[in-house]
Amino acid sequence: MSATEPEARQGAEPRTMQAGAKIVVRDVRKTFPTKKEDVNVLDGVDLTVREGEFLAIVGPSGCGKSTLLNCMAGFERITSGSIRIDSEEIERPSPKRVFVFQETGIFPWYSVWDNIGFGLGKMPFDKKHEIVMRYIALVGLEGFEKAFPAELSGGMKQRVEFARALAVEPDVLFLDEPFGALDAFTRLEMRREIVRIWKETGKTCILVTHDVEEAVELADRVAVMTRRPARIHSVLDNPLERPRDSDQPVFRELKDQIFEILGVERRV
Amino acid sequence: MSQALKILLCFAAFLAGVTLLHGWLNLAWFEPSNREQLTVAHLPVT
């Protein structure tokens, strides 16, 4: 960090509960024991995510943003501090909070239909069929029910993953750099898709990315993380109306601000 | 899992078939003989 870290964090979240807070992360620490000595990844993270909000978490790669997301999803236990969703401490993963992986986590041995129906568990066929077809329509995969992942493009596989996640009607979607493996054009297309789905379903979305432009383009607010051991440096409001255009001056200003916080030289 | 079941079934069928064949051809399962029998071994050399 080029600038010394200011004591009073700019726009830091007040510690008190925010109205409509969906997820409250308070003073979370996470250390990984290694042979040599413990690696301290998260060092006192505080963050509040509002109901139905699209929050982006930005930070240099390896700073621990994915670890934070894994802890919020319940895949990894925190060393200390607390993470509460709907004021309930996180114990383990749940269909209420579904995680979407970078290279898609859908199953290559199942067809699109079976993949999307995977989380629905035991239910009569026609009821499951009705739900699955609804989400196939939502992500625009009509006609591909019988296809297998190996026969789909990267973008289409991503859509199946979204459909699978949404089919169980979760409250929260965790997106861990979901477009990282896609080519530039598909990435743009999928960003529009996720915003459309987010608007239609009203889910709380938390996006982890190292692409600042992506964060500004998608999120209501952007939380910027410091280098490891990571903390939330600041959470910036994103005043831009949707649909957003990266040429707008305010867009660039917000991007510069984030780059500056991250201490990254933007000009190539 | 019906696909795995199909594979298992064809293995089982193959197994049963070859067992009966072996029994019939080499082990004389299907040639009842009431007379007492004794096997006398030898090597093809005097």
Added chain:
Amino acid sequence: MSPRALLLGTVGFAIFILSWHLATLGNQIGDLPGPAMTVRGLVQIAGEGVLWENVVASVFRVAWGFCLAAGIGIPLGMAFGWYPRLRETFNPLVQSLRPISPIAWLPFAVILFGGIRMSSDLAAIFLLFLSAFFPIVTASTSAVASLDLKYIRSARNFGVDGLAFFRRVVLPASLPQILTGLRLALGIAWVVVVAAEMLGVESGLGYQVMDSRNALRMDFVSAAMVVIAAIGLMLDMAMARVEATALARRGMSRR
């Protein structure tokens, strides 16, 4: 097989057979048999029906040894793969027993199954079980141990665990590597059955080789070898088809 591959394959065979023929020109029954003599020998033992008895005997033993090895080896291997403590306790034992050639077990196998009906068959099957068991356990262990973390997390995220998790995620995910292990194991078993039959039983292709040798009929020996090669190839192609059907439509991203 594309026509080009078929053509090249036959050219390869043609060169082999031609050079084999030239090398054994003018040999008598007692010497190294040429292709023509081998074919005549093959026709003769096939005609006498003894060839089919021996083929059935060998395939019978491989089938049982292989299926038992798969039936026991796959679940055991998968358990080793999933439970690290189990793996740490038993894997060293498995890996140290593996290099022992199955043929070395023959004396024990004969004693172990002595006195029971079909004891020589059982001894041979026991040897084949061993020869197939180790590659299968090793393949199953590594298949489960290297299961992709994101599949495990996806399943747990959706609350799928226990038997459903095993049946719908662990098994299908490890199937490709297990099938490769099975195919390898079958190949090894087919090599071992011929060797095992040379020592202890009185039927089978290995016995046919040994017995023809005692009868000084080298043409029967090479005829038996041709049959051994042909059946070995057929078994491998059968396993390849099983693998193809099982992994149909998974494409390259099988895992």
Added chain:
Amino acid sequence: MTEQSTEGTIFHSKRYTSWPSMTEDIDAGNLHAAFILAPLAMQMARQGKTKVKIVHLGHRDGTAIVVPTDSKVESFADLRGTRMAIPHRYANQRILVERMMAEYGFSEDDLKLIDYPPPEMPAALKAGAFESYIVGEPFAAKAEMDGFGRVLYHTKDIWPNFISCVLIVTQDLIDRDPALVQELVSGITASGKWLDEGDERLLSGLVMESASNQDDVDSGKVIVPDEFGRTPRLQAAVIAAQRRYYNQNPELLKFVLTKPPDRVKYTELELARDEFAEIQHWAEKLGFFDSRPVTEDDPFDFLDYCDPRFEQGRLRDLPLQDLASAAAEGAQ
């Protein structure tokens, strides 16, 4: 050929490919009767897991020392400093060679003895793996018949009535079913007598080539080529050549059984104490019983490994077609 007769026990002959696989099957309890090397039988009786008894001899002679046709060796003395292949370290052939080495004053390393599988001896001799080999038939005759080998000695010349293979049965079978053992021994004695002294009647199940027709062949009858003739030894050559017995070329067996006629003998197969005493003497000398040495307080008597009781029984009569019907058949 007991299938031909309608009553009594059916004796199946089972061909093994190596001595160890046979002894293992005996120890495993799968096998209760076998023709086996005499010293090996004694060794099993002495220190084997399964107690066995020799009840009859298999045959006499039928072993020869063979050298390449062009070799200059004329007598055993000429073999000094060469290599000789033997069938098995516990074979009687080894005792024969050791005895001759003593006779000709050979020291241990004057003649290198190599254990070698009998079927490969002819080809290996031709290939020069060793300068001579001693083995039972038909692997001695094989080299002779194919012209690249020459018999230096027949056993009838150097150890008359030489014992190579003996018939053993497990003690368990003797205790369990002595009548069966009796039936076996008297059957074998009868066949031996027929082989050496039988007349021209055909065994049932045999038919001369000229008298045979298609359904004879289909019903699995054994066809005796006319130029073979009808003498018992030639009938035996055709029978034994079958796949389920020796699986050899009939010509080779004919050669063994006739050139010369006393090359192998199938009569006077009774157990003789003095003959076995000599074998036992050499076996002890060569350390065959080292894991249980023979001493005063742990003797090894003739009756510890032989059981001659079954040799006194009435000979069994063979299923022979009487000449009249054979002639009639010939006329068809």
